[in-house]
Amino acid sequence: MDPRLLEYYNRELSYLRETGAEFATLHPKIAARLGMQGTDIADPYVERMIEAFSFLSARTQLKIDAEFPRFTQRLLEVVSPNYVTPTPSMAVVKLYPDTQEGDLAKGVTVPRDTAFVSPIPEGENTACQFRSSQDVTLWPLSIEEVRLTAAPPDMPALHRYLPPNIHVAGALRITLRTFGELTFSDLAGPARLPFYLCGEERIASHLFELLHTSAVATLAGEPGHFDGELNVNLQHPVAHEGLEPGQGLLPLAWNVFHGHNLLHEFFACPERFYFFTPTGLSAGLQKVQGNVAEIVILLNRLPPDWLIHQTDAAQFSLFCTPVINLFPRTTTRIEVTHSVTEQHLVVDRTRPLDYEVFSVQEVEGLEAETTRKMIFRPLYHTRNNDEGNHGRYFSLRREPRRSSENARRYGTRPPYTGSEVFLSLVDQHEAPYPENLRHITVTAMVTNRDLPCLIPRNGRDDLTVDAAIPVAGVGLIRPPRPPQPPLAEREMAWRLIRQLSFNYLPLADLDHRTGGQALRDLLNLFIPAHDSPQSRQVRSLPG
Template identity: 30%
Template sequence: MLESLLPYYERELGHLRELSGEFARRYPKIAGRLQLEGDQCEDPHTERLIEAFAFLTARVHKKLDDDYPEVATSFLDVMYPHYLQPMPAATVVQFECDAQRPEIGKRYRIERGQQVLAPAIQGVNCKFRSVYPVDLYPLQLQEARLELTSGSPYLRSLAPDAAAVLTLKLQTQGGVLLNAIDLQSLRFFLDGEPALMHLLYELLLSSVLRVQVGDGSEDPARTRMLAADSLQAVGFGADEGMLEYDERSFLGYRLLSEYFSYPDKFLFIDLLNLAPLVARLQGDTLLLRIQLRDYPDSERHHRLQSQLQPAHLKLGCTPLINLFTQPGEPIRVTHQKSSYPVLADARKQQAYEVVQIRRVVRVEKSGDGDSSEEVPPFYATRHGSGQAPRFYWHATREPSVRQGDRGTDMALHLVDLQFDAVRPAGEVLSLDLLCCNRDLPEQIPFGGSQATQRTDFQLPGHSVVKRVRLLRKPGASQRSPLGRAVQWRLISHLSLNYMSIVDSGREALQEMLTLYNLGDAAANVRQIQGIVGIRSEPAVQRVNGRHFSGFVRGTEITLTLDADYYVGGSVYLFASLLERFFALYCAPNSFTRLRVRTVQRDEEVAAWPARAGEALVI
């Protein structure tokens, strides 16, 4: 903030010196009393007055300029309340259970939203919350291998229509029998070289014929088949978000924010419907044979085949995000102020950043005791309900003025229904905040594969978990640009809302994606530029209900991508994101169906069934 004030100050000071020189030439006698000569002033007191006046007028000038972004910010608060909130640091951890504990003899669940503590940095333990629920089993992946059926007569006889088979061998720990652990599903995190893990992700979600489930014996009675759709992508559901979005925010925008900020969140795959099959198995071994329809003859596919190992498919993992609730410092309202800084911890301001004000409560003391009443936000839909409150609150967000701090600070303003400032003296405001630890998570030690107990996180209240291993180094928090950039982003958002991002060509789609590339990361920019073309045409899909059948109109979208722009990433994952986004973005009582082509192959490389919102059209 101070850096942005400096140009205004220098401009005002230069203007005053220029005017003082002209004043001295016109009125030399008066100027002599002030010791003004040209654009110089020999009197230090007069010089300080000029500098002080330049500083004050610079603040006024800057405030006038900032009024325009303030209006845009208010619009965003109402229509897109998520947009100006910081995107906190994120990471991925693995929970390792203690197989000797009696609770781990069967499924042990760690619910979504559990608080996880990082090692102390500058005397502060960064607080994270789990994004996905985690089911822990006394299971360990012992073997993972990928084989071509052409090189194995046994696999060819087992799956004559498969090109390759991914074999996963899991074994129980502590002498527990497989059919006693209540195994319902397995969630794998693909952890390894990004190019190979993205390839494995694509194979498991687009090329699977079926999954054979058994215990390694040759007895057909103890072998069952699962359909290909038992393997499901993770991270696209409304209950799988990293961020807290209210009902005003569109789910599709959340997916864009999370993908461009932390794509590793999506590198999870579920294997479902295991319970009835595993109940029939004996012993302590679970053998999964995932049969693949295609396995192209390429350098990347050969590397995946030769380098795949059990460490690449980890169990018991979840993303974490640096978000937590915390009561704010109480605000004592006085008649001297119209705005008040919002602080999570006044003693360690550099370690806490307010992401969202969840609730403001007015506490008033009287002879009959304390009374409290919730203060509604000004930008809300409560103005016509019941008795009008005495005042409302609204908040502004500004870049931090502290040296080297890339974060933001918030201020709370009290206004009446006409948006005039009010000063209800003698009251105390209690705040409920959603916070992050600014950029402190960047300093958390990370040991990678050589991680030690010193770098481990802690999971309070779960003694079953003996270790919380950090699998990814937490990155920096990302923030939307403030100031004048806000109004242009608002205009882009509003204009895109009244356009079809499909019918308007790739430029409209690229503009929408760019709005959510908050960090302006080069890799994300390149992926957005990799969209070569998009076209749509009307489509009709048959819908079968319990008591009726019918047809629904929708849109079939063909997306063309340049695979060279996704080196180190994944065409398939990027297209999966857009497939979900299109389905959420489409009109009610309609659907979208996406097909993807690449410039290099000039053929369809992926296709998804018709989807309306979050549901497939069947």
């Protein structure tokens, strides 16, 4: 039920009572027969009738204000499906390598889409499941020390390796140590080593900006031995992580601009981007014969004093990846009857509040007479009169879930209520599917609603991994962000549709004020209505 219905109902009821008082003043004889005197109504039946009319009027007004939700939802399902689905909970995890298993000297890659499972939160019945968005290569390495300094004085010959136009004013120096008796020359790499800024957000955001805007070169070697030949990398010394289409958290449709997904993820979980990757390290690390090496990132500006003093090893982590509470699941088998044209999708009928349908991947029906399996495809995703599919489609409708009485009274769960999805089996004309079915099975991408916010966290062994990989523990170094309702709600759906035709090239040609306002309008589409800090960030953009 839409939470605005009560507001609309009270508005309609007030209007009818005020109009009734005016009518009673102008026509007292007729009003007396209706039992109306001013704003008071003596006849309880008339009062009930007015209240019922107010309820129906409020429902109608909601549909009018939504501006044809059936049309906008269907259109956005095709051109940008992530706008009409809830935003799942997102977090960042750290993987702790297990030195007792596997040959870490060659690097062990934990692939994207690896599943991580949480313990069952206290008082609940369901464990949460997460999926990773990036490949993580495990090495037998740990961070021993990190310093942010001025230009390094222990590299007297550095100027010979740098072009004259590059000025070095500062440096980030990261000291690494191998596990056990391994030396860096024993390792088969690494050519690039992603780091995550895991500290306080104020420090992490300043370090992120400093490294990605001021890095001019990287080099690696043995600490205290930078007075000889150096292996300096000038080509893209620091790379971003998480910006490629294959590193996203949200599903990417083939016809959707990837930049919109990045904006969606940024406003849902900005800390998932706090990565930086020094590149061109392998040549320098291979020359280190001991078990301690130093990576130096040269900067063209001097960091502020407060940042220098607060930068240490606790602000950095290795072997991290963003994760999202989104995973495939087959729903409970649904019996099909002719009396019902719309099926309520429930992932688990014993725990309906623990799962929310994000999207439907496949619908499989079983014919009643022959037990023949039939596949239904998404409506509007295939061509009309599709002979290969024989006119079998499904359409979805999503509506907000109503809070239970206990949740409203006792606040037993966080305020996110989520949504419910209803599925209709139709032909190519969106008429009810005519053939007789026994039951259907739905394969969907689902979330655990707000359960991730209840996971106990110590940063070391908060999650377990299903795959056989040499990991001693998986810690949530950034807590799960609360899920959010769909972006395309009510009038916001039309604003999202309008921006789909937005031409990005003229921004550079527009004047300062017009271009700045166009950019702010685009960014505001991805900000939850209640999120004032992010709104202030967008408003602070110049122009």
